[in-house]
Amino acid sequence: MGLSVSQLKELVKQLGMPAFTGGQIAKWLYDKHVKSIDEMTNLSKANRERLAEDFCVGAMEPLHCQRSVDGTVKYLFPVRCSEFADSAENGDNKAQKFVETVFIPDGDRGTLCVSSQVGCKMNCLFCQTGKQGFEGSLTAADILNQIYSLPERELLTNIVFMGQGEPMDNLDSVLQVTNLLTSPDGYAWSPKRITVSSVGVKSKLKRFLDESECHVAISMHSPLHEQRLSLMPAEKAMPIAETVELLKQYDFTHQRRCSFEYICFGGLNDSLTHAKEIIKLVEGLECRVNLIRFHEIPDVDLPSANEARMEQLRDYLTQHGVFTTIRASRGQDIFAACGLLSTAQKSQQS
Numbered sequence: 646m647g648l649s650v651s652q653l654k655e656l657v658k659q660l661g662m663p664a665f666t667g668g669q670i671a672k673w674l675y676d677k678h679v680k681s682i683d684e685m686t687n688l689s690k691a692n693r694e695r696l697a698e699d700f701c702v703g704a705m706e707p708l709h710c711q712r713s714v715d716g717t718v719k720y721l722f723p724v725r726c727s728e729f730a731d732s733a734e735n736g737d738n739k740a741q742k743f744v745e746t747v748f749i750p751d752g753d754r755g756t757l758c759v760s761s762q763v764g765c766k767m768n769c770l771f772c773q774t775g776k777q778g779f780e781g782s783l784t785a786a787d788i789l790n791q792i793y794s795l796p797e798r799e800l801l802t803n804i805v806f807m808g809q810g811e812p813m814d815n816l817d818s819v820l821q822v823t824n825l826l827t828s829p830d831g832y833a834w835s836p837k838r839i840t841v842s843s844v845g846v847k848s849k850l851k852r853f854l855d856e857s858e859c860h861v862a863i864s865m866h867s868p869l870h871e872q873r874l875s876l877m878p879a880e881k882a883m884p885i886a887e888t889v890e891l892l893k894q895y896d897f898t899h900q901r902r903c904s905f906e907y908i909c910f911g912g913l914n915d916s917l918t919h920a921k922e923i924i925k926l927v928e929g930l931e932c933r934v935n936l937i938r939f940h941e942i943p944d945v946d947l948p949s950a951n952e953a954r955m956e957q958l959r960d961y962l963t964q965h966g967v968f969t970t971i972r973a974s975r976g977q978d979i980f981a982a983c984g985l986l987s988t989a990q991k992s993q994q995s
């Protein structure tokens with residue numbers, strides 16, 4: 646799982662099988678979602694046995710789930726991770742790793758928020774995942790398994806890379822998966838159904854914009870350099886002003902969408918000054934702003950969102966030409982913040 650059709654064809658050729666077997670395997674994987682090689686019944690028994698000597702499908706069921714009263718479901722998926730697979734061979738870091746994946750049903754929409762890393766290097770002040778530190782980057786199979794093995798897979802309409810980790814910090818695997826999801830030989834989804842988020846990582850963001858047609862969502866959280874730096878250390882390497890300049894070189898007027906995620910901390914980043922600075926910053930860029938309520942989480946000393954100030958911010962931005970929405974809070978009873986479930990699982994293990 647996670648290999649493209651051409652990679653599968655190459656692989657079977659190396660095993661002495663005809664290239665079209667790779668295409669058959671892709672169909673069993675990405676169309677039928679089989680769990681074992683033995684289920685690939687149009688492959689000869691000899692070929693199935695040969696494949697099973699060295700390979701497996703790689704599907705792994707979620708280990709745990711929490712259901713919200715509003716229908717949101719948060720899953721804990723086991724992952725292999727290339728980086729800690731190596732260290733496990735050396736005898737350390739043997740504990741099983743997990744990531745969180747959140748399914749959010751909303752009428753006829755079903756959105757899945759997938760993770761791309763275990764932990765994260767970015768260390769954003771408001772994020773539980775950042776506090777876990779960085780443990781490894783997911784392989785393409787680890788990322789895809791969150792979709793492949795999702796009980797609600799057939800209900801999915803959209804995928805957002807907004808779970809644990811910074812997608813640009815694991816760009817090869819993320820692109821491998823987005824390419825599979827949009828390839829006619831894979832899931833054949835429109836890139837308009839996929840959004841990849843980032844804090845802004847130099848050169849990687851540019852590569853993503855050049856090589857993918859998926860939507861992009863940038864975590865802004867403050868238009869002011871000093872304040873953003875205090876919330877997000879990533880501002881140092883790639884200031885938001887530089888990120889916006891890069892985005893302005895791309896076309897977001899047709900199929901592709903550019904949005905900014907903006908977590909509101911009551912009285913901290915929701916003033917008129919902030920509104921004016923956001924307008925100045927994004928001038929000339931076709932984009933939208935999504936305001937997100939901050940709800941208090943353990944060990945994070947930041948104020949919860951102030952509803953009235955957030956609405957004022959939304960209205961001011963929209964009246965001044967920056968289309969702004971307030972994102973509905975979902976699954977509040979099961980996850981105050983991304984990272985809490987895997988942190989709990991981790992401390993249970995240790």
Ligand code: SF4
Binds near residue numbers: 767768769808
């Ligand atoms: S908010 Fe995203 S980028 Fe920042 S630490 Fe958390 S997972 Fe990493």
